[in-house]
Amino acid sequence: MDAAELVTLLSPEGLRLLDSLPHYDSTADVVHTVSVLRAAGHSPELVAAVLTQSRLRRRAATKFDDFADRMLFTEAGLEQATRLSVAALHAQRFRSNGLRRIVDLGCGIGGDALAMAALDLEVTGVERDEVTAALAAYNLAPWANAEVVNASADSIRVEEYDGAWLDPARRVTASGHTIRRSRNPEDWSPSLDDAFAIAGRVPTGIKLGPGIDRDLIPAGCEAQWISVDGDVVELVLWFGALARPGIRRVATVIAGTTRAELAAAEDSVDADVGPLGEYLYEPDGAVIRARLIGQLVRDLGGRMASDGIAWFTADTASATPFATCFRVTDSLPFDVKRLAKLVAARRIGTLEIKKRGVDVDPAALRKTLSPKGPNAATLILTRVAGKRMALLAERS
Known part of the structure; x- marks a missing residue:
């Protein structure tokens, strides 16, 4: 999505048209919908924009449930966004530790910030991509305790906040579209070294891919792997007051509405091999x-x-x-x-x-x-x- 498409989409006509669209499930439905909208006098640019958003909203329902019906997305932003059920766990950790003013560095479309705002935390989302920042601001508009700043993470004084949340962009993007993925932590935004530096200044949570090289995990943090309905979705590294004493390895398993946790002070020693049982x-x-x-x-x-x-x-x-x-x-x-x-x-x-x-x-x-x-x-x-x-x- 570029700035022109965003302006078209955020117009009163665009938002009304988007909210009026029925769900469609096939190529034939799309062709029919395009024909109907064009016959009604809507421009090709507006039709393309609202149909793209309608498709993304359907995909987003698996992450955001009913919230998806009033949100706006980019392809890259939706792909990297935290599921709302998982984001709520993160937000609760900040709240239970008495951290009220949180900065979300690299907030993307605002998924984590949304969960924080819903738990009455004061959250400032920081996003350097102008289009994505505008979408985050739209998604967070219902919450007076949330704001979005269009800026780079390194321009923010994190010491002015109680805690920080980072979801480093592991994809090189432009106008919300993924150009390429990068496995090099120095290419991430912010880089992993910069993220760790921030974690040394304020209590911090850093969301990473679950398959990250374990040698990159600092010794003093709590590393939490999270699975949802059998799919491992992320690794979160917790620092400072957000890391629980004596816990360094955690497996959090979410299935439907239930959640369970297995935790230890370190990697566990393998059990002995034995004969096959029943x-x-x-x-x-x-x-x-x-x-x-x-x-x-x-x-x-x-x-x-x-x-x-x-x-x-x-x-x-x-x-x-x-x-x-x-x-x-x-x-x-x-x-x-x-x-x-x-x-x-x-x-x-x-x-x-x-x-x-x-x-x-x-x-x-x-x-x-x-x-x-x-x-x-x-x-x-x-x-x-x-x-x-x-x-x-x-x-x-």
Whole structure:
């Protein structure tokens, strides 16, 4: 989105037209909608702008729920925006520590700032891209305790605030469009070194990608990996008063409206490898990223299925939010012909295939196995005591 498109969109005609649009789900719907709007006398530029926003609003519903229906977005801004349920957790941490005036450096479209404002924090969003800053200001307009400044992060005196939140832009953008992604922390805005410098001056939270090189994580901070409905969405580094005493590794698991947390003072030591039991567990990705598998295995009285494999096994089933449990019904060395015979004998027509530590193409294997029948099962291809195994299982 460029400045001209923004002006068109923010006109009274543009906003009224955007809010009046029905949901559309196919290319045919788009073509029809364009024809209707053009026949009504709306300019091509306005039609393109409102249809783009309508599409982004539909996508944004997974992150912002009903709030999405009154927000405006850029492609890059929506992609990097924190889910509202997760942003609310971050905002609550600031509030519970008595930090009331927060600066959101690199606020993007204003998702995190929105959650802070909703919890009655005074938040100043800082965004250097003019178009994105204007959209953030629009999105935060309902909250008198929120403002947006069009400026670079390094121009702000963070000491004037109680705390800081940073979501460094890991994409090189122009007018809200991603030009390229950068894996180099020095290319981020602000750079990772600059972000850490800010964290040395005020209590700070820094949102990063969950797959960041762990060697970049400073020793003194709390590192929190967060998953939502099985998808690891982010890593947050907490500094100063925002870092909890004695906690350095955290896996936060959100499923629907429930939340659970596994925390430790350091990476946990791996559990011992042992024989395959009746139950096999697949740890949540946040637990794997936080390297807390060993702690979880010991908590559940289990053992690792094999060295270098995140899955673990136990003789009994234990309910846990931190792993998915499967009851193993059949196990055999991984041999496609034997496996095909077993799938046919069990009359399995619905077959979920999972793999870890075994090099196989699930789509090609499914075609070879040709599952048919009324029954369902999960096929787990993994290593057990170093050997490639095929395990038929059911979710416990």
